[in-house]
Amino acid sequence: xxxxxxxxxxxxxxxxxxxxxxxxxxxxxxxxxxxxxxxxxxxxxxxxxxxxxxxxxxxxxxxxxxxxxxxxxxxxxxxxxxxxxxxxxxxxxxxxxxxxxxxxxxxxxxxxxxxxxxxxxxxxxxxxxxxxxxxxxxxxxxxxxxxxxxxxxxxxxxxxxxxxxxxxxxxxxxxxxxxxxxxxxxxxxxxxxxxxxxxxxxxxxxxxxxxxxxxxxxxxxxxxxxxxxxxxxxxxxxxxxxxxxxxxxxxxxxxxxxxxxxxxxxxxxxxxxxxxxxxxxxxxxxxxxxxxxxxxxxxxxxxxxxxxxxxxxxxxxxxxxxxxxxxxxxxxxxxxxxxxxxxxxxxxxxxxxxxxxxxxxxxxxxxxxxxxxxxxxxxxxxxxxxxxxxxxxxxxxxxxxxxxxxxxxxxxxxxxxxxxxxxxxxxxxxxxxxxxxxxxxxxxxxxxxxxxxxxxxxxxxxxxxxxxxxxxxxxxxxxxxxxxxxxxxxxxxxxxxxxxxxxxxxxxxxxxxxxxxxxxxxxxxxxxxxxxxx
Numbered sequence: 001x002x003x004x005x006x007x008x009x010x011x012x013x014x015x016x017x018x019x020x021x022x023x024x025x026x027x028x029x030x031x032x033x034x035x036x037x038x039x040x041x042x043x044x045x046x047x048x049x050x051x052x053x054x055x056x057x058x059x060x061x062x063x064x065x066x067x068x069x070x071x072x073x074x075x076x077x078x079x080x081x082x083x084x085x086x087x088x089x090x091x092x093x094x095x096x097x098x099x100x101x102x103x104x105x106x107x108x109x110x111x112x113x114x115x116x117x118x119x120x121x122x123x124x125x126x127x128x129x130x131x132x133x134x135x136x137x138x139x140x141x142x143x144x145x146x147x148x149x150x151x152x153x154x155x156x157x158x159x160x161x162x163x164x165x166x167x168x169x170x171x172x173x174x175x176x177x178x179x180x181x182x183x184x185x186x187x188x189x190x191x192x193x194x195x196x197x198x199x200x201x202x203x204x205x206x207x208x209x210x211x212x213x214x215x216x217x218x219x220x221x222x223x224x225x226x227x228x229x230x231x232x233x234x235x236x237x238x239x240x241x242x243x244x245x246x247x248x249x250x251x252x253x254x255x256x257x258x259x260x261x262x263x264x265x266x267x268x269x270x271x272x273x274x275x276x277x278x279x280x281x282x283x284x285x286x287x288x289x290x291x292x293x294x295x296x297x298x299x300x301x302x303x304x305x306x307x308x309x310x311x312x313x314x315x316x317x318x319x320x321x322x323x324x325x326x327x328x329x330x331x332x333x334x335x336x337x338x339x340x341x342x343x344x345x346x347x348x349x350x351x352x353x354x355x356x357x358x359x360x361x362x363x364x365x366x367x368x369x370x371x372x373x374x375x376x377x378x379x380x381x382x383x384x385x386x387x388x389x390x391x392x393x394x395x396x397x398x399x400x401x402x403x404x405x406x407x408x409x410x411x412x413x414x415x416x417x418x419x420x421x422x423x424x425x426x427x428x429x430x431x432x433x434x435x436x437x438x439x440x441x442x443x444x445x446x447x448x449x450x451x452x453x454x455x456x457x458x459x460x461x462x463x464x465x466x467x468x469x470x471x472x473x474x475x476x477x478x479x480x481x482x483x484x485x486x487x488x489x490x491x492x493x494x495x496x497x498x499x500x501x502x503x504x505x506x507x508x509x510x511x512x513x514x515x516x517x518x519x520x521x522x523x524x525x526x527x528x529x530x531x532x533x534x
Contacts, residue, residue, distance in 0.1 A: 002032070002035050002039075029065070030063075033059075033062045033063050033065075036059075036062070037059055037063075040055070040059075080092040080093075080095055080096050080114075081114075085114070085118055088111075093111060093112075096112065096114065097112065100112075100139040100142060100143075100342070101139060101342055101343045102139050102142065102143045102340065102341075102342060103340075103341045104143070104338055104339065104340055104341075105338070105339040105341075106152075106336065106337065106338030106339060107336065107338075109147070109338055110146040110147060110149075110150055111146065112142040112143045112146060113137060113141075113142050113145060113146055114142065115136060115137065116129055116130075116134070116136070116137060119137070119145055119146075119170075120146070120149055121145070121149075121170060121174060122174065122177065124216035124217055125170055125173060125174065125213060125216075125217075127216055128212065128213045128214070128215045128216055128217075129166075129170070129213070131212075131215065132212050132213065134166065137163075137166075138163035138166075138167075139158075139342045140156060140158040140163055140164055140167045140340065140342050141163050141166055141167045141170075143156075143167075143340045143342070144156055144164075144167040144168065144171075144316075144340055145167060145170055145171055147171075147338050147340070148167070148168065148170070148171020148172070148174070148175075148314070148316065149171050149174055151171075151175065151312060151314045152314070152336075152337070152338055153298070153314060153315045153316070153334040153335050153336065153337040153338070154168075154315075154316050154317070154337060154338055154339075154340060155317045155318075155319070155322075155330055155334065155337050155338070155339045155340070156168075156316070156317070156318040156319070156340050156342075157318075157319060157320065157321075157322060157339065157340070157341045157342070158318070158320070158340075158341070158342040158343070164271065164318050165205070165206055165209045165271075166209065166213070167318075168195070168269045168271070168316045168318065169206070169209055169210050169213050170213060171316075172193050172195075172210075172243070172267055172269065172316075173210075173213055173214055173217060173219060175192075175193070175267055175314065176192050176193060176217075176219055176242050176243070176267075177217060177219075179192055179311075181218075182220065182240040182241065182242055183240070184240075186240075186264065187238070187239065187240030188238070188261075189261065189263040189264040190237070190244075190260055190261040190262045190263050190264055190265055191222075191237065191241050191242055191243055191244045191262070191264075191265055192242045192243070192264060192265060192266070192267060193242065193243045193244070193265060193266075193267035193268070193269070194243075194244050194245075194246065194251070194262065194265050194267070194268050194269070194288065194292075195210075195243065195244070195245045195246070195268075195269040195271060196246055196247070196248050196251065196268070196269070196270050196271065196276065196285060196288065197245065197246075197247060197271045197272060197276075198247065198248075198271075198272050198275040198276045198279055198281065199247065199275075199436055200225040200226060200227060200247060200413060200416065201407075201416065201420060201436065202271065202272065203223050203224075203225050203245050203246060203247055204223055204225065204245075204417075206223075206245050206271065207221055207223040207245045210243060210245065214243075219242045219243065220240065220241040220242055220243070221241065221242070221243045221244075221245065222236045222237055222241040222243070222244050222245070223244075223245045223246065224237070224244060224245070224246040224247070224250050224251055224254055224260075225246065225247050225250055225413070226247060226249060226250045226413070227412060227413025227414075227416075228413055230250070230253060230254065230257070230259065231259070233250070233254065233259070234254055234257070234259025234260060235259075237254070237259065237260045238259070238260075244260070248276060248281040248284035248285050248288060249281065249284055251284070251288055252284040252287045252288055255287070255288065255291050261291075262288070262291045262292045262293075263293065264293070265292050265293075266292065266293065266296050266311050266312065266313045266314065267313070267314050268288075268289065268292065268313070268314075268315050268316070269315075269316040269317075269318070270285065270315070270316070270317045270318065270319075270329070271318050272318065272319065272320070273285075273317050273318065273319040273326050273329065274319040274320060274321045274322070274323055274326050274459065275463070277323065277325040277326055277329075278323075278459075282325055282329070285329065286329070289329075289333050292313065293313070296310070296311060296312050296313045297312070297313055297335060298312045298313070298335040298336070299335070300335065300336075315333055315334050315335075315337075317329070317330060317334065317337075320459070320462060320463060320466075321459050321462075351469035351473065351474045351475060352465055352466075352468060352469035352474070352475050352476070352477050352499075353474070353475070353476045353477070353501070354465065354477050354479070354495075354496060354499060354501040355476070355477070355478045355479070355501070355502070356478075356479045356481055356492065356496065356501075356502075356503070356504055356507065357478065357479070357480055357481065357504065358481050358482070358504045358506040358507060359480045359481070359482060360482065361482055364452055364480050365393075365396060367480065368382065368393075368397075368450060368452060368480075369397070369400060369402075371448065371450055371478060372397070372402055372430060375429060375430075375447065375448065377429070378429070378445075378447035378448065379423065379426065379429045379430070379431070379443075379445065379446050379447060379448075380429070380430050380431070380446065380447065380448040380449070380450055381430075381431045381433055381443075381446055381448075381449050381450070381464075381467050381468075382430060382431070382432045382433070382450045382452050383433060383434070383435070383449065383450065383451050383452060383453065383455070383464050384432060384433070384434060384452050384453050385434065385435075385453040385455065385456075386434065386453075387408040387409060387410045387434055389452075389453065390406055390408050390432050390433065390434055391406065391408075393432050393452060394406040394432040397430060397432070402429075402430050403427070403428045403429050403430060404428060404430045404431075404432055405419040405422050405423055405428040405430070405431055405432070406419060406431075406432050406433070407419045407420065407423075407431060407432070407433040407434070407436055408433060408434040408436055409434065409436050416436075419431070420443070423443060424443055431443075435455065435460060435463075435464070443467065445473065446467050446468045446475065447468065447475060447476065448468065448475070448476045448477070448478065449464060449465050449467050449468045449475065449476070449477045449478075450477075450478050450479075450480075451464060451465075451477070451478070451479040451480060452480055453480070454479055454480070454481050454482070454485040454488060454492075455488070456487065456488065457488065457491075458488055458491035458492060458495060461479070461488070461492065461495070462495075464477075465477035479492075481504070481507065486510070486512035487512075489507060489510055489512040489513040490512060490513055490514070490515060490516050491516075492507070492513075493507055493508065493513040
């Protein structure tokens, strides 16, 4: 009956951005209103009924509405960045999430924040953010901060260098400001929040960030890491602090020796959870989580209303990859978490140019020196697999006149801090390190990461090269590959393919790069094969 449906529309796909199949919605609406009017007139004429005034008024409104652009139509000429918050449509939010590569899994997810002004953070925190020089939030901050402000449990999967620290520190500080200040009455009950990180350097870096953001709030932060006096650290906690940032091993020691308790701790962050598990810290992490009040878990049923007056445990877990052990932790300790993924899990950022070179062991040192000669005034991290080799490479480079410092687990805490500080201030421009520096440590402006030794797994490769290309800057990663590294050939080839990086022909052709280790390549059965029936 309606002419609209009598002529199938020829889809002009490139006509008019925002219109499905290039159809002009306004013209359609006008046509639909006209057809409806004619149809009603025809029925009335047939039945001999007069038009009622209210029908005429309703028809007039429809005609006017057809003449106007509604908010749906307006999107054709305005991008979401030009709209106020209340003007954002469902489609704008979808485009926004696509623009920043944000994806969620979970229920009742709040909108991401588009800017600091829209973040609902307190004025003191916004002042601290401004003071720290954070102009616009990064994608993980846009997605995770609104969730943290609602005290939801969050699993954040984001590439390294994406600003995760601020994404959990700001909601944590907001939570603490709602609680009574730590005083003589409650200081013995322990801190309000705990952040766990796999390495001392990362823990101290998180401490610096937290102190920076807590500048106007008078919140006390204590870090508990190995390599320093445990009695002194226990004393600091006893004196009262709101936030403890720790490595799992040292924190569990403090709890077992009764230097610290977690009776009022209901906010916990596991940063680099996958790395903590890799390093064998799962029992310690579980021990710390079990030392917190278990009566404050949120209800299992996500539809159940939360009691406004109660304090619930909030758990944040950040991980660049999600191995089974991390999922096990999440299932046990997180309640209806929202999984926020930025980009692709376990993938290096697109800002890093990856080069892989097939070499013999004897060719590594001359090639390394050539790469370091090209640095000029920039900085580079050289990753080595063992402490012994790291010391050897460092000494060789030092003799050749390079400004080198070393970082590995065999160094004392003080030596590690001096090395990192010297590298950050560019007193040294080459840092020779083991995987201690492979995760989380934020050294601004590292131009080049060189894998002198290829690590034993692809996750560690991702974390190592993630020391460059941070905070929106570009970087280069060069990897020396030998025929001893066949275990990672397959994964490395896949990763280079995904990031459109060149693959050396020796790697592309090698048998080990064609099949995942442990999988049996398909081959036709031979005559002597025994065939088992399943």
